Amino acid sequence: MMTTLPVTANSDHELLAGASRRARELTEPLLRDAVERLGPSLAGIGAYHFRWHSRDPAATGKAIRPTLALLAAEAVGAAPSDALPAAAAVELVHNFSLIHDDLIDGDVLRRGQPAVWKEHGVSAAILLGDALHSEAFEILLGRGGPSGAAAAARLAAAMREVVVGQVEDIRFTERPWTGEQAVSVAEYQAMAEAKTGALLGFSTSAGALMAGADASTVECFDRLGRHLGLAFQCTDDVLGIWGDPAATGKPVLGDLREGKKTLPIIAALAADVPASARLVSLVGAETRTESDLRLAAELIEEAGGREFAEREAMRHLTGVTDCLVSLAMPAEIRASFEALAQSLIGRTR
Amino acid sequence: MMTTLPVTANSDHELLAGASRRARELTEPLLRDAVERLGPSLAGIGAYHFRWHSRDPAATGKAIRPTLALLAAEAVGAAPSDALPAAAAVELVHNFSLIHDDLIDGDVLRRGQPAVWKEHGVSAAILLGDALHSEAFEILLGRGGPSGAAAAARLAAAMREVVVGQVEDIRFTERPWTGEQAVSVAEYQAMAEAKTGALLGFSTSAGALMAGADASTVECFDRLGRHLGLAFQCTDDVLGIWGDPAATGKPVLGDLREGKKTLPIIAALAADVPASARLVSLVGAETRTESDLRLAAELIEEAGGREFAEREAMRHLTGVTDCLVSLAMPAEIRASFEALAQSLIGRTR
Numbered sequence: 001m002m003t004t005l006p007v008t009a010n011s012d013h014e015l016l017a018g019a020s021r022r023a024r025e026l027t028e029p030l031l032r033d034a035v036e037r038l039g040p041s042l043a044g045i046g047a048y049h050f051r052w053h054s055r056d057p058a059a060t061g062k063a064i065r066p067t068l069a070l071l072a073a074e075a076v077g078a079a080p081s082d083a084l085p086a087a088a089a090v091e092l093v094h095n096f097s098l099i100h101d102d103l104i105d106g107d108v109l110r111r112g113q114p115a116v117w118k119e120h121g122v123s124a125a126i127l128l129g130d131a132l133h134s135e136a137f138e139i140l141l142g143r144g145g146p147s148g149a150a151a152a153a154r155l156a157a158a159m160r161e162v163v164v165g166q167v168e169d170i171r172f173t174e175r176p177w178t179g180e181q182a183v184s185v186a187e188y189q190a191m192a193e194a195k196t197g198a199l200l201g202f203s204t205s206a207g208a209l210m211a212g213a214d215a216s217t218v219e220c221f222d223r224l225g226r227h228l229g230l231a232f233q234c235t236d237d238v239l240g241i242w243g244d245p246a247a248t249g250k251p252v253l254g255d256l257r258e259g260k261k262t263l264p265i266i267a268a269l270a271a272d273v274p275a276s277a278r279l280v281s282l283v284g285a286e287t288r289t290e291s292d293l294r295l296a297a298e299l300i301e302e303a304g305g306r307e308f309a310e311r312e313a314m315r316h317l318t319g320v321t322d323c324l325v326s327l328a329m330p331a332e333i334r335a336s337f338e339a340l341a342q343s344l345i346g347r348t349r
Numbered sequence: 350m351m352t353t354l355p356v357t358a359n360s361d362h363e364l365l366a367g368a369s370r371r372a373r374e375l376t377e378p379l380l381r382d383a384v385e386r387l388g389p390s391l392a393g394i395g396a397y398h399f400r401w402h403s404r405d406p407a408a409t410g411k412a413i414r415p416t417l418a419l420l421a422a423e424a425v426g427a428a429p430s431d432a433l434p435a436a437a438a439v440e441l442v443h444n445f446s447l448i449h450d451d452l453i454d455g456d457v458l459r460r461g462q463p464a465v466w467k468e469h470g471v472s473a474a475i476l477l478g479d480a481l482h483s484e485a486f487e488i489l490l491g492r493g494g495p496s497g498a499a500a501a502a503r504l505a506a507a508m509r510e511v512v513v514g515q516v517e518d519i520r521f522t523e524r525p526w527t528g529e530q531a532v533s534v535a536e537y538q539a540m541a542e543a544k545t546g547a548l549l550g551f552s553t554s555a556g557a558l559m560a561g562a563d564a565s566t567v568e569c570f571d572r573l574g575r576h577l578g579l580a581f582q583c584t585d586d587v588l589g590i591w592g593d594p595a596a597t598g599k600p601v602l603g604d605l606r607e608g609k610k611t612l613p614i615i616a617a618l619a620a621d622v623p624a625s626a627r628l629v630s631l632v633g634a635e636t637r638t639e640s641d642l643r644l645a646a647e648l649i650e651e652a653g654g655r656e657f658a659e660r661e662a663m664r665h666l667t668g669v670t671d672c673l674v675s676l677a678m679p680a681e682i683r684a685s686f687e688a689l690a691q692s693l694i695g696r697t698r
Contacts, residue, residue: 037509038509038512038516039516039517041517041520042512042513042516100479104471104472122453127449127453129479130508131509131513133482134508134509135509137504137505138506138509141498141501142502149501152501153487156483156484156487156490156491159483160483160484160487163476163480164388164480167391167476168390170472
């Protein structure tokens with residue numbers, strides 16, 4: 001007879017994988033209910049987007065946001081299930097954003113299959129996104145208990161912030177690379193906090209809120225989530241230029257190829273050193289060869305743009321740690337948060 | 350010296366005009382605040398959509414939904430301002446729907462100027478709509494007082510219903526005109542209630558709810574709003590075929606030209622009389638001449654489709670009256686509701 005060993009996590013990585021798996025398992029029934037309520041046509045398209053018919057467990061995503069919500073509830077001593085409406089709501093709005101963003105950006109692939117707009121049309125993508133947006137509020141207000149309304153108010157404010165950040169990001173593409181109208185480092189950081197940080201801040205703060213945490217703890221969890229989002233974005237910006245295509249799945253020098261205004265290049269141009277001036281003539285050129293792109297990447301490093309972005313990522317990682325230190329929580333939960341933060345940053349190395 | 354006469358309404362029409370003007374004046378500051386919060390780029394596009402820079406007072410719309418919310422609050426004995434968050438929220442989501450619908454339907458004009466997607470692009474239309482959607486919840490939850498959360502829950506459910514109705518409406522275009530897969534009268538009515546009735550039901554029920562009405566009164570106001578929406582939709586369907594272009598601003602025989610499946614034609618086909626059979630061959634034809642369209646309109650009348658739609662409009666108008674009779678309210682408020690209902694129906698005559 002075999003001995004059944006208790007399931008224990010033998011590393012932080014396994015801790016995180018367990019928390020993430022649990023979040024997916026707990027949240028999915030609520031997401032499926034929400035999608036079922038949309039009637040047969042839209043429910044089918046929703047199931048397609050969430051890839052519920054896929055046999056590939058990686059296809060359904062890492063559920064970072066639900067994981068954060070449930071961990072925050074546990075951190076303040078509640079059962080993770082207390083934060084389930086927040087976990088489901090944040091996953092719904094995250095997917096609403098993905099569906100609309102793919103359409104806006106013309107991205108044809110999502111989770112290894114054609115994006116909703118590509119497969120089912122523009123109308124379906126707009127309407128499915130809109131429906132998931134409403135249903136996130138329906139879940140918080142219908143199943144969120146006494147703190148559901150406060151969590152819904154936080155979600156509404158966060159989603160406004162996300163949209164404003166997205167609009168800023170689009171507007172940045174229309175602005176010049178240099179001069180008074182150039183995008184400043186401060187403007188970029190404000191955009192990134194809104195576009196990426198606000199929803200991670202909602203995940204952690206709403207998780208704590210639904211678990212009965214006091215106001216200052218809730219705000220601390222909001223900061224934690226925002227720092228996580230910014231650490232992620234800084235790392236993503238570094239990977240967008242220097243990432244290994246084999247690891248990131250994105251083309252080499254991708255962000256330079258697309259002419260994106262990301263943190264390393266904005267910081268390099270703002271440094272105002274000789275390399276900055278040489279960089280200006282490259283990024284402003286009508287056409288750029290492969291060797292131009294490689295030279296641009298070198299000049300960004302020379303002007304300190306890469307180091308700046310990496311330092312910013314570390315600064316936000318420190319911000320996460322500071323929040324964790326200031327909050328009393330079980331060691332295992334703290335380790336899970338740290339593993340999640342490291343998994344977002346560790347991608348650069 | 351001139352004598353200032355008290356401003357009194359000398360007819361139901363003036364009563365309604367006064368209620369509508371008041372709703373616009375009370376609601377607009379909240380709408381402006383909401384749009385201002387979206388940052389300079391999006392706020393400018395929002396102001397364009399709402400036509401706040403227009404000198405034409407008719408350009409800003411009739412504010413039917415805010416008017417209904419404020420009247421419902423007054424009907425249950427509260428100050429209209431008690432329902433202001435509901436009035437602003439419903440106007441925000443109504444405009445969110447218009448902005449996304451114009452994009453989905455490819456409609457290039459809205460309130461006599463290019464639609465948002467046409468003037469400012471697809472991304473701007475999607476993101477502005479999304480932002481207004483979030484802000485409707487922000488207003489209800491932030492300024493809605495003790496019943497704000499219950500009103501927000503009603504809004505979330507209503508908006509899901511609206512989207513499901515829109516999807517059904519689109520799916521109807523893909524279904525055959527006859528046979529088992531044809532759209533039934535019952536399916537059409539369910540779609541119309543979801544697409545048009547649910548948000549009018551929110552306007553009236555949330556107005557009553559925020560004014561402190563009890564649950565059964567709130568449900569009665571929901572029915573009232575839904576009947577209004579359906580009376581409006583039936584009338585709109587009749588006007589879409591037989592309306593006078595000079596009065597409706599739409600092309601003559603417009604819905605037949607576009608091959609839309611509206612109530613008169615669905616009812617005419619379902620009647621299964623000789624005219625129905627002749628109608629089938631016309632609507633199924635690849636190309637249709639002007640005389641085909643005129644003949645189709647005659648056959649729909651002959652098969653009883655017009656009469657059916659007009660009777661349905663009257664039935665829903667009676668539903669409105671029944672709701673009003675069952676609710677105790679000041680005579681002036683009742684007269685305003687009746688004038689509003691008549692203004693929606695009266696357009697056919």
